[in-house]
Amino acid sequence: MKQISTALVSAVLLLHALGCSNGKVRAAGPPPRPLVEVAPVIQKDVPVHGEWVGTLEGYVNAQIQPQVSGYLIRQDYHEGALVKKGQLLFEIDPRPFQAALDQAKGQLAQAQAQMANADINVKRDVPEAQAHAIPESQLDTDTQSFLAAKAAVEADQAAVEQAALNLGYTKVISWIDGIAGITTVQVGNLVTQSTVLTAVSQVSPIKVYFPISEQEYLRMADGGAPGSVEFMTHASRIPLKLTLADGSTYPHPGRIIFADRQVNTQTGTIQIVGEFPNSKNLLRPGQYARVQAPTGNVSGALLVPQSAVTQSQGSDQVTVIGSDNRAQLRTVQVGPTVGTLWVITTGLKPGERVVAVGAEKVKDGQLVNPSPYKETEDR
Numbered sequence: 001m002k003q004i005s006t007a008l009v010s011a012v013l014l015l016h017a018l019g020c021s022n023g024k025v026r027a028a029g030p031p032p033r034p035l036v037e038v039a040p041v042i043q044k045d046v047p048v049h050g051e052w053v054g055t056l057e058g059y060v061n062a063q064i065q066p067q068v069s070g071y072l073i074r075q076d077y078h079e080g081a082l083v084k085k086g087q088l089l090f091e092i093d094p095r096p097f098q099a100a101l102d103q104a105k106g107q108l109a110q111a112q113a114q115m116a117n118a119d120i121n122v123k124r125d126v127p128e129a130q131a132h133a134i135p136e137s138q139l140d141t142d143t144q145s146f147l148a149a150k151a152a153v154e155a156d157q158a159a160v161e162q163a164a165l166n167l168g169y170t171k172v173i174s175w176i177d178g179i180a181g182i183t184t185v186q187v188g189n190l191v192t193q194s195t196v197l198t199a200v201s202q203v204s205p206i207k208v209y210f211p212i213s214e215q216e217y218l219r220m221a222d223g224g225a226p227g228s229v230e231f232m233t234h235a236s237r238i239p240l241k242l243t244l245a246d247g248s249t250y251p252h253p254g255r256i257i258f259a260d261r262q263v264n265t266q267t268g269t270i271q272i273v274g275e276f277p278n279s280k281n282l283l284r285p286g287q288y289a290r291v292q293a294p295t296g297n298v299s300g301a302l303l304v305p306q307s308a309v310t311q312s313q314g315s316d317q318v319t320v321i322g323s324d325n326r327a328q329l330r331t332v333q334v335g336p337t338v339g340t341l342w343v344i345t346t347g348l349k350p351g352e353r354v355v356a357v358g359a360e361k362v363k364d365g366q367l368v369n370p371s372p373y374k375e376t377e378d379r
Contacts, residue, residue: 034366036358038321039373042303043350046343047294048219048336054210054242054291056283058201059275062176066092067169069192072185079182082281083174083200090172090183090197097170101163108156115149122146178202179281201285204278208242208254210291211269216336217259219296231259240274242283243290250289252277295336302348303341305356305373309334318348319355319362321370327355329364340375 070092077089121142129139174180178200185197212220220238221231240254254276263270274291276283308318309332320328332347348354355362356373 033325033369034358034361036319036321036355036362036368036370037373038353038370039305039308039356041344041348041350041352041354042341043300044303045297045299046301046303046338046341047297048338048343049292050212050216050295050336051290051292052210052212054208054274054289056285056287056289057207057209058178058203058285059205059207060176060178060202061285062174062178062200064089064172064174064180064197064200065193065195066090066172066191066197067193068092068097068166069190070096070170072187072189072191075183075187077174077180079180079198081180083178083180085174085177087174088171089174089180092170092172092191094167094170097163097167101160101167104156104159104163108153108160111149111152111156115146115153118142118146118149172197174200176200176202179284203281203284205275206278206283206285207257208240208274208276208289208291210272210274211264211267212272212295213269214263216295217263217270217272220256220293232256235259238293240276241292242276243292245288250276250283256293298335298343301335301338302344302350303338304344304348304354305375306337306340306342308354308356308359309342309344310359318344319359320348321353321355321368325367325370327362327364327366327368 072090073093074091075089076091077083077087083089122139125134125139125142128134129136181199181201183198185191185195191197217231220235235256238256240256242250242254244250254274256272256274258273260271260273304318310317315331316334317329318332320330322328330347333345335343335345337343353370355368355370358368362368
């Protein structure tokens with residue numbers, strides 16, 4: 001009996017302890033509010049800069065092709081070297097063309113002799129025809145023979161000129177100053193007018209091609225002033241900066257020289273062409289580089305930290321904290337970035353508070369414990 005009483009007392013004490021514990025759980029308060037850092041929506045006029053990926057191209061790119069067919073007998077330049085306009089690059093076997101020129105000169109001499117003989121006949125026939133010593137028809141025939149001989153001389157003179165040109169074309173020259181590329185043929189190859197022997201690119205100055213959006217185009221066109229659409233009036237004075245593949249900044253600024261005639265309907269961008277000085281030939285066609293330039297000013301821009309903007313299902317969102325510290329998820333439209341800030345075009349009002357740190361911990365409608373946002377270098 002004593003053992004049963006002890007067990008009953010222990011059970012009662014255990015149930016009492018559990019009841020007290022359950023009472024404490026039921027009496028506990030709500031979970032703590034998430035800690036977030038908030039920043040006010042700032043409104044001010046800001047300059048806007050753009051950055052794009054550009055491709056470098058030669059200012060002039062000339063494909064070197066022969067104008068006559070023949071066997072290549074000599075290469076007269078070093079691949080990758082600077083060449084001057086008129087400099088000899090290749091030579092084609094000139095012997096067939098020299099022979100053609102000699103033959104054309106012989107035919108010309110024969111035609112000239114025939115014309116001289118026809119001229120003598122006409123000069124002899126004129127007084128005899130006037131004296132009625134010969135019929136007029138003979139004079140007419142000799143006159144026509146002279147005109148035909150004269151025409152043959154002119155044709156043979158043209159043939160000589162063409163043969164001389166063809167002989168000159170056996171020496172293939174560069175038509176521009178620039179850097180000569182790698183040759184695509186070898187000495188001994190048979191080349192034709194369709195054969196590309198090499199290419200020469202003028203690289204000082206050098207062009208850069210980069211696409212910009214329609215909005216950036218309009219801002220660059222008028223410098224932020226509404227109503228103007230004269231792109232080159234303002235854009236030609238905008239300095240371009242080039243960042244190379246190794247992260248270094250090219251020391252010489254560039255400028256915009258023209259824009260393409262139309263907007264690409266698939267990408268919504270327009271191709272811009274700039275130029276950079278390149279006296280040391282550091283920049284080469286085909287290089288990729290980042291192009292930076294001021295694109296204008298945005299008046300009364302609404303700015304928030306970039307960390308305040310998140311993406312959800314393809315849309316940009318921010319978490320707005322009301323005066324009662326309750327969170328509200330709001331969809332916004334973003335514009336360009338300005339340093340560490342992001343321009344918001346729609347969805348916010350000046351002075352509203354947005355969550356810059358801790359937005360991932362907050363649900364729509366949830367109460368939060370906000371503190372001022374403090375920007376640090378590692379954010």
